[in-house]
Every structure is written in structure tokens, then in C-alpha cells.
Ligand SMILES: O=C(O)CCC(=O)C(=O)O
């Protein structure tokens with residue numbers, strides 16, 4: 001189905017079991033990934049495996065956000081991007097986020113056992129299963145990107161430096177009787193690669209190079225993949241981050257769950273020397289992602305949301 005603008009984000013199939021590095025299917029898919037990222041900074045990734053957890057994931061998210069507000073507010077962190085947030089104070093956009101989510105212990109102790117005094121093992125298992133499926137896909141995509149730029153020798157280094165940050169979001173029904181409501185303003189994600197999964201309520205929109213907005217209508221089998229600022233910087237600007245926003249309409253709640261592959265604090269993100277030469281000077285000074293986020297949020301509380309890595313790297 002075509003969106004209103006007539007343009008659709010490319011759909012790339014990752015469901016094949018035999019998708020192994022070096023196989024013809026792998027190489028074919030890698031070319032599609034590179035083309036989609038150059039043109040849009042993102043794509044829809046078909047990945048059948050996610051259907052195994054779909055019902056459980058959205059069930060678990062309903063269970064979470066249906067908890068009383070004071071219970072959800074017990075999830076706090078010294079990092080402004082972890083724990084519970086109610087962005088609008090009218091429960092129009094609630095989110096719950098946790099770092100290093102690929103480890104059962106982090107979800108179980110950092111989230112579940114705070115929300116449910118008696119524990120909730122099925123909630124933890126569901127979130128970890130989702131994270132593992134999404135992280136597996138992210139690793140495949142990242143490996144393809146690195147290969148396609150001839151820098152796959154950094155695969156292990158980047159894997160070891162990845163903090164999988166999981167964020168569950170609930171967008172409440174727009175209050176104005178179906179009028180579109182901005183659920184998330186225009187932005188680029190700050191990490192390397194974002195892997196987004198949603199319920200049947202659409203609302204995500206992405207901006208093309210021509211400034212046109214595309215409504216994203218993913219199938220239940222699809223993740224939406226988006227390039228963030230850190231990958232763009234690491235690739236010395238070879239790919240651009242994807243601008244997107246969320247506009248919700250209608251009278252159903254939208255649930256989305258996003259796995260952000262972010263550089264771990266303490267790791268210096270630095271373009272590999274293979275991507276820097278006389279023709280392509282270094283565009284981003286090496287930076288620490290957590291320090292960047294601290295700077296970003298310090299500006300944001302002052303009302304300035306415009307900091308991106310280009311701005312930040314000029315300040316360090
Ligand atoms: O909920 C969505 O579809 C997107 C949310 C988003 O862009 C974000 O949290 O960075």
C-alpha cells in the first residue's frame with residue numbers, strides 16, 4: 001500500500017534462515033541495505049521471528065502502562081533518559097526505558113522488580129526475548145553496513161561497545177476527538193541504529209531528502225530501522241541520520257517499542273582511519289556518547305533541543 005505522498009520506505013527481507021555472511025542472499029541484502037540507507041537513512045525490515053513475541057510484547061506493555069502512576073514513577077534513574085517519563089504530564093506520551101537491556105538481570109532488577117513487588121517473570125522474559133530478536137537483527141544490519149564500507153574489521157569492537165537501550169512508549173488517545181496530535185517532535189536518534197516495532201496504530205513519519213514526509217505503515221512482521229547520529233559520525237558522514245516524528249490520530253492507543261544500539265559510555269566514538277583521507281577530512285571529533293547526552297539534556301532543560309553531534313563536536 002502506498003502512502004499519501006506516493007513514496008514508501010524500502011522493504012528488505014531478513015526472514016531467510018540461511019542469511020549468513022558471505023552467502024549470495026547476504027550479499028544481495030547488503031546491497032539493498034546500503035541503497036536504502038543512502039537514499040532514506042532507514043528501511044522496513046521484514047523479520048518473521050518477531051511474530052513469535054508480538055502478542056506477548058504488547059500485552060506486557062499494556063500491563064506496564066496500566067499500573068498506577070505512583071508505581072510507574074518508582075522507576076527513576078540518575079540518567080534523564082532511563083526510567084519512567086510522562087512527557088506531557090497528561091499521559092499522552094509515557095515511556096519506560098532501561099539500559100543494557102539484552103541482559104535479563106538488568107530488566108528483572110532494574111524494571112520488573114521495582115514495578116511488581118512480587119516479581120513478574122513473564123514480563124521480564126518477554127522484554128528480554130524481544131530485545132534479543134531486535135539486537136540480532138541490529139547486529140546483522142550493522143555488519144552489512146560495515147562490510148559495505150570496507151570496515152568490517154571493526155565489527156567486534158563496536159559490538160563490545162554497544163549499550164542496547166530499550167524504550168517502551170505508549171501514546172494515549174488524542175484528546176481532541178481524533179485531531180492529529182504531535183506525539184514526538186521532529187528529531188534524529190542519537191545512537192547508532194534504532195530498531196522500532198509498533199502495534200497496529202500508525203503515526204511514525206519520516207522525512208525524505210526532498211523534505212517530503214512519508215507515513216510509515218509497517219506490517220506486523222516488520223521493524224522500522226533508522227540510522228542515528230552516532231553511526232553517521234562514526235562513518236565520517238557517509239550516511240545521514242533519519243529525521244522523523246510521531247503524529248497520532250484516531251481513538252486507539254499507540255504502543256511502540258524501540259531498541260536503540262547506542263555507544264556505551266567510556267568508549268570514544270571515532271571514525272576509522274579507512275574513512276578519513278585528504279578528500280574526506282574528519283567531520284566529527286571523537287566523542288563519548290554519554291557525555292554527549294549529558295550535554296544534550298543540559299541544553300534541553302534550557303529549552304534548546306537543537307544540539308546534534310555536529311554542534312556538540314564543535315564544543316569539545
Ligand atoms: O514511537 C515511535 O514510533 C518513535 C519514537 C521515537 O522516535 C523515539 O523515541 O526516538
Ligand SMILES: [Fe+2]
Nearest residue numbers: 187188189244
Ligand atoms: Fe526517534
